[in-house]
Amino acid sequence: MKERKEWKQTEILAPAGSYESFRAAILSGADAVYAGGDLFGARAYAGNFREEELIQAIQEAHLYGKKLYLTVNTLLKEKELVTKLYDYLAPYYEHGLDAVIVQDLGVLRFVREQFPKLSVHASTQMAVTSALGASLLKKYGVERIVPARELSLSEIRRMKEETGLEIECFVHGALCYSYSGQCLFSSMLGGRSGNRGQCAQPCRLRYQAEGQKRPSCLLSPKDIMTLDLIPEFVEAGIDSFKIEGRMKKPEYVAAVTSMYRKYTDLYLKNGKERYHVEEEDKQKLMDLYNRGGSCTGYYHMANGKEMLSLDRPNHAGIQAACAERQKGRSVLLKALTQIHKGDILEISEKENVTMGQDVQKGGQFSILVAKGTEIRPRTVVYRTRNSFLIGEIQERLKKDQLKRPVCAAAWLKEGEPMRLRISDREATVEVEGMTAETAKKQPLDGKRVEKQLRKTGNTEFDIRDFTLSMEGDLFAPMQAINELRREALEAFREAVLQKYRRERPRRCAFLKKESKTIRDAFALSALVETREQAEAVLGNTQIGRIYIDGHLDGGIGQPDTIRWLKEQRDQAQKRGRLPEFYLAFPHIFRERAERQYDAVKKELFSFPWDGMLVRNLESIEYLRRNGWKGMIQADHHLYTMNRCAEDFLRGEGLQEMTLPLELNDMEMKEIADGEEELVVYGYCPMMISAGCIQKTTKGCTGKTVITKMKDRYQKTFYVKNYCDTCYNVIYNTAPLVLLQSRQEIEDIGIRKLRLHFTLEPGAETERVLKLYEDVFLRGETKALSEAPFKDYTRGHFKRGIK
The missing domain is CATH 3.20.20.70 (Aldolase class I)
Incomplete structure (x- = not known):
């Protein structure tokens, strides 16, 4: 230390x-x-x-x-x-x-x-x-x-x-409840993206998790x-x-x-x-x-309900008074702290009272409440605005001055221009004024000259150290002395600022997007989080790539997970249709995840992966340090809304990209070169958080479960706690479905399409796979007229974000 x-x-x-x-x-x-x-x-x-x-x-x-x-x-x-x-x-x-x-x-x-x-x-x-x-x-x-x-x-x-x-x-x-930059909650619900500075703060609203008696601010730290x-x-x-x-x-x-x-x-x-x-x-x-x-x-702390403001999402104030009794609209209270005239006391979410007098701590006072308002004895009333404290701060800000201390030295000599030097450790300037003359009547008084030259007024400076050299009985108009001071202070100001100034650099030219040959046929891939989903995907001969989520059945570090994957791969190879196997790294790759991956490093990297899907910078660096030379693809969490972002990731050795979920079709067209992958199905992750709904509502069990959470419109969100690396993902209420957007996707030039399975059982996984095969691989649209999904969203594919 x-x-x-x-x-x-x-x-x-x-x-x-x-x-x-x-x-x-x-x-x-x-x-x-x-x-x-x-x-x-x-x-x-x-x-x-x-x-x-x-x-x-x-x-x-x-x-x-x-x-x-x-x-x-x-x-x-x-x-x-x-x-x-x-x-x-x-x-x-x-x-x-x-x-x-x-x-x-x-x-x-x-x-x-x-x-x-x-x-x-x-x-x-x-x-x-x-x-x-x-x-x-x-x-x-x-x-x-x-x-x-x-x-x-x-x-x-x-x-x-x-x-x-x-x-x-x-x-x-x-x-924020979510890891900053990993939240699409406001974006997906109302189009106001936190990634664009327009978050509507849906996390501050009330939600009701299954098993709760009433809604609370579950997402409001x-x-x-x-x-x-x-x-x-x-x-x-x-x-x-x-x-x-x-x-x-x-x-x-x-x-x-x-x-x-x-x-x-x-x-x-x-x-x-x-x-x-x-x-x-x-x-x-x-x-x-x-x-x-x-x-x-x-x-x-890792998380916990004690970190949350479950009862209210806004300013709660402090305990100010306790109700003693009520008669009609008049309520008698006892002050628990010093209360000031102008303070605001909150009676309820809809009713406030502005104090008209000061009340000492322990003193009694009465207030009038709205007709029908009832305050029970011993009810604590909170102060949400301390007018005295705010006024005190405002007065201080009016009075306080911030000055930069400087040194000054002046020289006045007969027949020579007056000189004034101002300096500190960063800059030094010296200016000249009019020529001092021999005084015919009343000579300049040194104290008055010093007083005038020390004045800094509304400038940013304070002359702390001053020396004056005057030789003989001299005369100069006081106006000229004041002008000398003003010029010196302005010159010093300019000298300080000049040290920070830079020349505007030449604008670099942007490289034009290379036009690439776009393959004719669509290619489907699927990401799976359970063995049941994996078996359904591997049983489908049309899926060219399978992404195995690192959280598969409790985490890639589980004793038999790699063995099971090898068995599944061998069986697919025997069937004559072996898809590419990619490992999808965790959404968040902190020290805990790093230790877990280190513990199974030998087994992990001995598996014949065709590539890796990464969602954060940490995973990229981890792969590099462990000598991975194969394919690496960026998931949509590594945002590539512009070609410069794609170029950054390509410079880090990533060969493939996934288009962000917040771009619309026209914006995708501006950056897509035919090599990016687009998520066309799945429950979109709305929040990735260290906070845990399961722990907050029922306590930590250390087991991954799916919790349901309803909003004020009775829409159900699914929350999955990934206990192996300790984070939550809150998924959208309805899956992203782009079956009806086949033509627009084709027009953009995108041919790589991904289905992301999270909550689906095996049978539903098979059904969705068949739908996407029919529409994108066979061009059949009959199934679409039968409303294959009760509820779904097209996300931002058409609307985008501001």
Whole structure:
């Protein structure tokens, strides 16, 4: 373990959804701010910045010795990347933008080629879950990883130790239920894609799992608060403490930023032994925003109901008063904390009361409630707005000033131009003014000259150290002295900013898409998760490839799984129709999965696989380190919405791609070259989560089961807990069925089609296989007139996403 004195200053990274929040952040002690412009940010509904505002913020950040990171953390469609991204980034690059935070692998490749001097941070939307994925990104010049928020502190420590990359972790604010970037819930239900910054937050709604008496917020995690963990974070090597909240108001940003600044500095100054967080400070943060309490996230927990806000998805406030009795509409309460005039007390989900007076803790007071509202004795009433605290923060922000300390020196000598030098460690400027003359009457007073030259007014600077050299009885108009100061300060400002400026790079030309010969016939493949499904597929002579999911019957590491697969392959070969066998790696490949695959490595790689299907960067790196030289295909979870993303993966040795589920047919046509595979059937994974519905509702059994969960419209979602690697997949209510889209698929030029079997028993698997054979291989459409599926969806094949 390193000695504490060797650790560098930990960065406090604050959110800014608006210019006001940016100012609040830097006034409150942030070292850096992350913000979105008017394009490509994962918070499309935040205020965000116009171009001139963002350039102003970049300049202000640099003048105060701070940094600004731009979120470009959405997936980009082909036309956007080709026609918009360069022009969007170029002005910010020229003004010294410190880094971009990216999700899209195509954007990463684009930025490295077009803006080579711009730092790139891998967004948590990339769902980097181990040192394997981080190492892969390091090769492409990624300087910082924002890991998946589901990682434990030990996993983060290992990532830091093995890669040496900067690590940025969320320390406060909202958690997603799904691994970020692996959620299609909002997208599939309503067309608002989280991968495009437009999430409608269906995870905050109520759902009812089978066995539950009533609906609850099963998918709504509490916000995290980790002040108590700051010593552990620093010791684990985390470089940047990231505060979530680009949708929050400036007062929230200011309060949370100042709190993490305070306690990080206290720890670095006093050490772990003397570190202590005041309960009053925690209470202030809870007063500003909490979802039914707070938790410390996944740093020391894998999952569990204590991490969830089951009763409500929004701000719960804090306990403010207890009801004593009610007479008519008048309710007598006793204050459990100091209550202020203007505070808002929540009576019910639909009724609030604004306080008209201050009440001391322990004091009694009465409120009027709506007609028909009944509050029983001992009912606790919560405060959802602390007007005094918010007003206090607002006043501080009005009064606080942030100034850059500089040194100044002035020289006034008869017959020579007046000179003023301003400097600090970063820059030095010296300007000349009018020539000083011999005073005929009243000479210049040195104290007054110094007073005038020290004035900095509304500028970003504060002259802390000043020296003045005056020789003789001199005269110069005070206006000229003031002008000398203004010119010097402006010159110094320009000198500081000039150090950050860059020349706009030449735009690189995009390579044209190669036209390839498209095969005439369709080819069907199938992915299976159970032995029953596998036997049905292997018994079908028309399936050219079978993907064996790594979770097959409890996981590929089960003692007889490989043996059984060899038997199935041998039997297929004897029948004279041997399909290609591909292994589908897990959706999430964390340390637990890596250990399991290591344990059966010899048996695993001795099987004659024809290829591997991967869903994350970690699996790619794992295969490389284990010497795999065969075919590797990217599943749709490795998004290739643009050709740059495809090129990135091809550069990593992947020969085949799967088209993303969020593209429509016209967008597919823009990027498809006839070699990609399209999923044409299956229950689409809506969420991949570390949270477990089975554990939340019934307790962990360690066994993979399928749980049903209904929404407010009584639609049923299927949830499968993959216990071997400990994650959940929530599947759509109805399967994706593209039987009626044969002609459109043919027009796109796609010939490789995949059926994804997850929940289906063997008989249903056989039925679906026969339908797709009839339609795509034989051109028969009779079956379609018989409504072969009770309920189905075409997904985004026609509608796409915004």
